[in-house]
Amino acid sequence: MADPMLRVTWTKSAIGYAANQKRTIAALGLRRLHQVVEHPDTPSVRGMVATVRHLVTVEELAAAAETEGAK
Numbered sequence: 741m742a743d744p745m746l747r748v749t750w751t752k753s754a755i756g757y758a759a760n761q762k763r764t765i766a767a768l769g770l771r772r773l774h775q776v777v778e779h780p781d782t783p784s785v786r787g788m789v790a791t792v793r794h795l796v797t798v799e800e801l802a803a804a805a806e807t808e809g810a811k
Contacts, residue, residue: 747778747801750772
């Protein structure tokens with residue numbers, strides 16, 4: 741069974757926000773607006789997402805292996 745994943749989409753510019761929030765966006769692997777990245781659902785990633793929750797949209801993804809294995 742695969743670990744759950746989070747799909748993070750950068751939806752609002754970080755201009756005018758604190759430097760630590762800009763660094764968190766970069767640490768999540770986001771380089772431009774509307775870019776989407778996927779990360780494992782871990783406490784550290786959840787903490788980073790919480791820091792920039794007003795700048796990103798987050799979706800919880802079901803394990804892809806479960807849907808692939810049903811075929």
